[in-house]
Amino acid sequence: MAKKRNIIVGQSGGPTAVINSSLAGVYKTAKERGFHKVYGMLHGVQGFLDEQYVDLSTQIHSDIDIELLKRTPSAFLGSCRYKLPEIHENPEIYQKLFEIMEKLNIEAFIYIGGNDSMDTIKKLSDYAIIKGHTQKFLGVPKTIDNDLALTDHTPGFGSAAKYIAASTKEVIRDALGLNYKKESITVIEIMGRNAGWLTGATALARTEECEGPDAIYLPEVVFDIEKFLKNTRELLKKKNSVVIAVSEGIKIADGRYVCELSGGSDYVDAFGHKQLQGTAAYLANFLGAEIGCKTRSIEFSTLQRSASHMASRVDVDEAFMVGGAAVKAADEGDSGKMVVIDRLSDDPYQSNAGIYDVHRIANHEKLVPRSWVNKDGDYVTDEFINYIEPLIHGDYQPFMVNGLPQHLVLKRKQK
Template structure:
């Protein structure tokens, strides 16, 4: 590489997103990049000319290893939707003038569906104007819903955390007995795709029965049938544990969480903020059956649990970061790195690049055949798919009994 590289992070953070950042930095430097800049809070921060030289923060190999083990977005993230090119060319002119000033040869964006929309638009503008900067997407999302890739970095660690947490919740639910039983409902992230919620089945094994019911957003949710199933289960056992996606909807298409309270917040991409599904259904079951209920939201814990990170996930996240730089250096633009599974036993996975136009704003859902006929549990095919992705551990660097992270003073974020 003859000039500079800039990298940004966008969308929801993960336990592995900073490993991709480390991969971008190390590969860019190894390929001769003079500087590797980091956008503060993604494309939104770049528009405000907020960026740092990563060499000021990654000074040693220990710094790089700490970064791999640091959860959330080290550079800061954003949810910023670029306008269509024909709607506001001034935004693009400003971005590209900043790229010119910084002598940017490669622009790497780490993110999910909405982030790939940004790569698509920027690469299209570069083609229209004949601009030499190359734009490559680096996949990241715990939702695992990016098209054309076998899976996404961040998903394996989140799945591992969910499987572990469900096992602990199930164990806890049998500690006390209640006269009319106990129903615990665990709400897991997932707007339209149930990859995360399906991972609750990983808790099942010789020492754990796993959750009694699993509901994914790919299938319509019938509240009445749900209540009947819980009632039958309580007649057989003192405790019932249910895992469900925050985005489950009724047959009419209404989010279940909207039945309990209004969903007011909508982000730049038109996504409603979903919360309260477990609470609504716990209240419903308590009212119908008169039993003790608990509602648990894993919330941001499932995307920030670096202490439960999968070694496979961290290594693959680093790998795709490096592959994104390599692709840009070799002339690719308007592409995203994808993971291609080569074998399950032993597990092997490689990288390729695919046209981002075939990925942006698309969603990969859990196949219907990976959910049982009743729509209440995932199949063995789902488990076989996800289990290789949770293997291995990444030991945190411990200081005084607490994990040490790579830290960037918050003052650098503010103008």
């Protein structure tokens, strides 16, 4: 058998609580399968173009470091939001990337990311085929939004869902305590621009000792503000403390985001996505003015994607598994593919790693089926709940040092 060369791994797009568990899976499996060096590109392809990378053996010194990495939120290597141009538009960028790969003696290139990152894998593997390069390109799915096609769900989603459900329970408990002889409405805003998977996860807060949120509004259903007001008034007839979950991405019939109605932020990121904040604040103010009771808005904000202390064991383990599976696939000669999670059974929950051609996956967005939202468009169905419920099970206890969760952090200069 020929001596193995080197492998490089990068992270891209928005962070998750378990994106580093996939990195740990890549590292451990690459070492076990005899790759010589395991490089990490800093800030994804964008940093790699500037030859920003580290030898991961200078960062990970022991099995406890691997365990710490699994418990560390956000991209350990740094991330980027960088979309490669089409090959014909800018072949020089591709030439440069492959020159750097040749220089580093790279045999396999693993990219952990979402839709945009799978587009990177597709383009690089296409370019390699066109030009006769032998490097293998494999994608590892990652996104809290769960909007990637062909995989049963994405690593990062289960932990975000667990944090959201646990925090929703705590918010409901808190809101209930202070409402004697008066009414209050709490509006919780959840991430998910187009896909309502995370907003729907608030339904998991409905347990034997908690009623869960009273209404849930997903971006897949057109938001009708008059119907919303009417429904909230109905809820207040039945209970004093009403808690409503909304996606940051809900839109009214003319296509405008609800958060745009208040003249919110105009910030647009590198992928052209508008920054959405303020949906809950807008709706809480609206309800307060219309109904005249106390209202409060709560945004879980970046905590929902970075709360490793509340990560799901299923999620951490699956993130680790797909990282390792990508290395295995590359080592066995696959390229231009993404590892996916196949669900084998619901109860007991079982899954394993599958693999798909990235041309079938890239740039397709998986939304919540309309049939998994009730007729009125204000709650998710049992099918929805049964689908996500197994994904929040089990825990990885954080490594607590002086009372706080410890993380593994890259040694590098900041500026």
